[in-house]
Amino acid sequence: MVNVSLKSTEDIEKMRVAGRLASEVLDFITPHVKAGVTTGKLDALCHDYMVNVQGTIPAPLNYAPPGHRPYPKSVCTSVNHQVCHGIPGDKLLKHGDVINIDVTVIKDGYHGDTSRMFYIGEPSIQAKRLCESTFESMWRGINKVKPGATLGDIGHAIQSFAEGNGFSIVREFCGHGIGKKFHEDPQILHYGKAGAGMTLKAGMIFTVEPMINAGKKDIRMLGDGWTVVTADHSLSAQWEHTVLVTDDGFEVLTQSAGTPPMPASLS
């Protein structure tokens, strides 16, 4: 049973604040994301900024959806062939790595959820192509959002661009409705058929967060019960925004001074 909520004006105003704060955590951490730092240190810096500077709650910390042990850290850090939900620890970042940092804050009871890719030094040509294609895939999906469009329109835009570039889409994880709950209906698949699926209505809020692999789409879960990796150990990338369906299109809620702009080719 799918139960999609339409947000009120008050909900939307609070989601704008939560979204901006989540994005500002990524702005804050950006200068620290460099060779020689550990993912655990990045987590500790983000945690302190959220709790002590912003007065936000890190939503991942102790998050325990059915079938999962509680997530032990405040952000997710997924390096190279890690697809998502990497647990920060003593892994040292080194030149040539790529890392996704995924931040979800709770402010005033509302969630803001966003992630970006970062390069450690100079990325390989393939890593740069993967990260840039994933960014453009996310934006091609977001660009489809308006009342009357369907979830399949979003998934199709993402899948056709990514696969057209020779990459593959992870199927097991998807975007999600978000609000007072971290993960709500509907599921936002990052693949699909144009015109298929639920029709979008003004007031819906959900994430678009494609996970795209340089090799095959298959994944494995590590023994920590959270970290997802590519089965073939190929590189994986992800970007995420939280998006509101407006009367005539969309508004990206996870925006701040440091948010990378939509690719100029799409505007």
Ligand code: MF3
């Ligand atoms: N932020 C992730 C998402 O985009 C969810 C992370 S759940 C956690 O949906 F427990 F791993 F943090």
Ligand code: CO
């Ligand atoms: Co999300």
Ligand code: CO
């Ligand atoms: Co996220």
